Amino acid sequence: MREDLLRTGLIAGAVFLFILALNHFMPIHRDDYDYAMVWKTGAHLASLSDVAASGVQHYLLHGGRTVTVFCLQLFLWLGKTAFDVANALMFLALVVLVTVHARRALDFWKAPQLLAVSALLLWLALPHFGEVAVWKSGSTVYLWSAVPAFLFLLPYNLALKKAAAETGMRHIWAAPPMFLLGILGGWSIENLAVTVVAVAFGASLYVWRRHGALPAWMIVGVLGALLGLIGLVAAPGNYVRYNAQGTGKGILSHIGNQFAGQGEMVLYCLPVLLLILTAWRLYRRIEAHMDIPPAGRTGAGTVALATVLALLVLSYFTGGWVAGTIRDVIIGGVLAPLGQTKPKAIHLFTNLMNGFEEMAIYWFAVLLFYARIKRQLGLTASAVRAAAEGVPMSAVLRRHPAARYAAFLMGLAVCNNLVMLAAPTFPGRATFSSSAMLVAAALALLGDSAIMTALGTAARHTLCAAVLLLFAYTGTAALLITQEMHAADAVRIAQIEEARARGETVIHFPRIERTNRALRHVYYEDWDNNVTKEGAMEYFGLTDVVVEK
Template sequence: MSQSQDKLGRSLLVLLSIFLVMLLLNHWMPLHRDDYDYSLIWMTSEHIASVQDTVYSAYRHYLLHGGRMFTVLCLNFFLWLGKFAFDIANALMFTALVVLMYFHACRSVTWRREPLMLAVTGLFAWLSFPHFGEVAVWKSGSTVYLWSAVPVALFLLPYNITLAKGHAALGKWALLPMLLLGLIAGWSVENLAVTVLGLTAAISWHLHRQGKLLGWMPAGACGALLGLIGLVGAPGNFVRYDDQGAGKGILAHIGNQFAGNGEMLLYILPLVLLLLCAWRVFKLDLAKQKGEQPVHCSLQFGWRQWLMLGTILLLVVSYFNGSFVAWTVRDILYAGVMVPLGLTKQKTIDHFDNLFKGFDEMAIYWLTLFFVYALVKKQLGLTTPAIKMLTEKVKAREVWRTFPVVRYAGAMLALALLNNLVMIAAPTFPARATFSSVAMIIIAAVAVLRDPLIRGYFVAHGRTVLTAGALGLGAFTLSAALLVTYTMRQENDVRIVLVQKAAAQGESIAYMDPITMKNRALRHVFFVDFDNGVTKDGLCKYYGIKDIKVNPEK
């Protein structure tokens, strides 16, 4: 077998693995919350029973709730087609997005050559997308964010390749396909649609000034404009804005930016730390050219490293055994702090308990990240004196001017921030709305890691630690997500039987015990109990009962 065939086989194996993991998560994830509402003709109690019903329901949604026509059509169609078809389609969409992000990082279509970087792209997507279970597994959420990102990434790829190669990536034949794809890309998610229009218009103008403009470039921008008009001009947008945006001034919108970007930063922390190391490695290379020589340290653990590693292992054992560490810490703080301060109201206690439901996994995640970061810095020679030397000897503008990949990554990071800034017009800015911005940041990180200097330096000096850290974080989060998703599915099935039984017996209320699942697996699982308003309302309409009562927790 040739080297090229071997890499092709390994690349296909990586993609197959990503697809199978996502298929399993989707298979175990039941219909939930808004899925029941969208399984009915919008704002009625009538089940979608035909293709015509999917279109009619999307039309009613457009008039009464929002303008995301393309994603709602997809959601309605696959909910009607059946859950297993949806599971397959959703897993394929996630796999396609990983491939497209890698293409954008390469600025070419060459996926078969680097199976390792494909795997890294998949790992970044797994760790960094905010509220992963909500935006990439849950049906209603994934069609909004994941299913919008895929056509947008595909649409923007020819523009990116054209800028990189200096000549058109497509011929004249592409005018109509790019117009139609631009229409879909513009009719996606509000902030992403604005970014797409501005970006394609700016690239078209830039290439026009260079005398390299072809018809498909402005055609794509025109399609994006038409899609954006269809998206924001929906009558349903004004209905929803009246409900969500009433009484919110500009300060609330600015505050949303801090909240949304701040939460995004927590999710992309692995990317931030890797990019920070890479930035310093670029500086090290320039410092070497000036006669400076870094000192690389051996991989030796001191007592602090052994203590941190032991704490991580203890927390892992705790996580898979009822989170005994989290609840012990919770009890100590409750008795020693909450009670003396008089913070004993039930609502306060509920919020306090909710914090500790995710304590173990967050502690494992954060400790592992900083543990790996500290070791990698040491192996790369990025000691405190070395960093101080780099600050004095190498200026940021030198790095910017010398390395093209730094300029490309910088442009992607700036684009991500602008994409988030567009959300200042929205009444709310949940972290899931940063999905497309995080995709841009992942592209920037993969592009930097592909750079021969960075890749060679990391392989030579940090490969062991980075590999162990990636495998450790990946294995923990994946096993936790699979365990929690499977457990949640079992509990959900029991509850659905109770609801169906109540409906079959003509009872107006279904009674059930609260869910016992407490772990959240870093938000890779999205599930709330049936007494939640959104879930309860949709379920009741779907099964034809009036109410669901969850018994008080014992």
């Protein structure tokens, strides 16, 4: 027990310090400048009453995410250091909550390895990590919404695992905090809020029908979540923003958004989904009572993967000639004939291609490790087919509670995304909570002793090596590039302060080339975009910001 507590403490400390470093280097930019002022007044936040007044203005004019906006503006007023610490703690809380939901038990400190895997998988799988878990305006919307929502749903999850009378939550004192947590969970972000209400209601209905009784905390929790959802969607500002973004978009556009959003989630969650697929195949082999075949030979496909990966790594460290060649071919053969050769379009496409090799190396590495694990486990095409023919899906779900629970979480993740059909847009970052649910599903399977036994020592070592290597690759890049953004932005702020001291109101900046890199674990928009430019101009009292072409 003491050893597990020590390991848990070390893992939690490492996660906190790493995320704190990223937050420290992350500059205030883009929407942060707008939210550092009383909404639509141009007055800097100077007191708690300013924060409250700004929240009311925002609710009436822009949207209903009042809870997250209040947190954002409160910490922008308190200062960047306070925000950095709070945001790192929030991410650590999410890691713990995902682990607890996966184990369906509160004693997460008894599984330090699972806690570490939770942190690593969330780092890899959360879409646009820098935008949703580091950048201030983004993290308060997505990360700070998920934490109270997942915390609120935890007692319901535990109640579903055990009989309601055995949960220890029949005490009347639990009702007030659950009501408040319900409001926070329902007053979060639109798709997650709907999911929170639906899950809390469904869990309560199940417990009532099965046990003929319903604890007071479950009832008031549902009521609180429903009130929070009403407060979220009834905001006058929602209709103002929808009229601006949703005009002229029919149902086909909304359906198309689903393909884009869900598809992007799949790309980010590729290692998580492959892990779930492997566990599913192992369950079928267990039920089929099949002997583990010897590890197969390295196939031609694996050799091809390794060759392409080596080529990409060589190119990445010698100037990026693979990405450069693809970029030039597309510009000359596709964009030029279409007339899409404006300087900004070329710059945006070039910036996208600058990150191409980073993404390609990541995906090829994931597939290469997956091929190795399949070979170590003897999961050949014939073996997988034989197990599938002999063991139907229902048999696996019936015999293995962890498989049923993981399937439920996966279905919940898809439904959570489907709620976005009502939204005029569905950016990849909106799959944040669904991606966290998929991570919880993978952890639930890894926590099953049957799967861990079936994985064997060699495959477990390969899995650990894969996750650690992918983290080392993306984590090091994210720290280095975010530090570059921090230094470049600090130079700009100093230049603004010097210019304002001289009475100048027009600022010229050189372009920052490396933005939105390391698989989007770095998020920074240069100041020639309208959001950063207009917000910074109003915040610093400038009349123009010019980024050199």
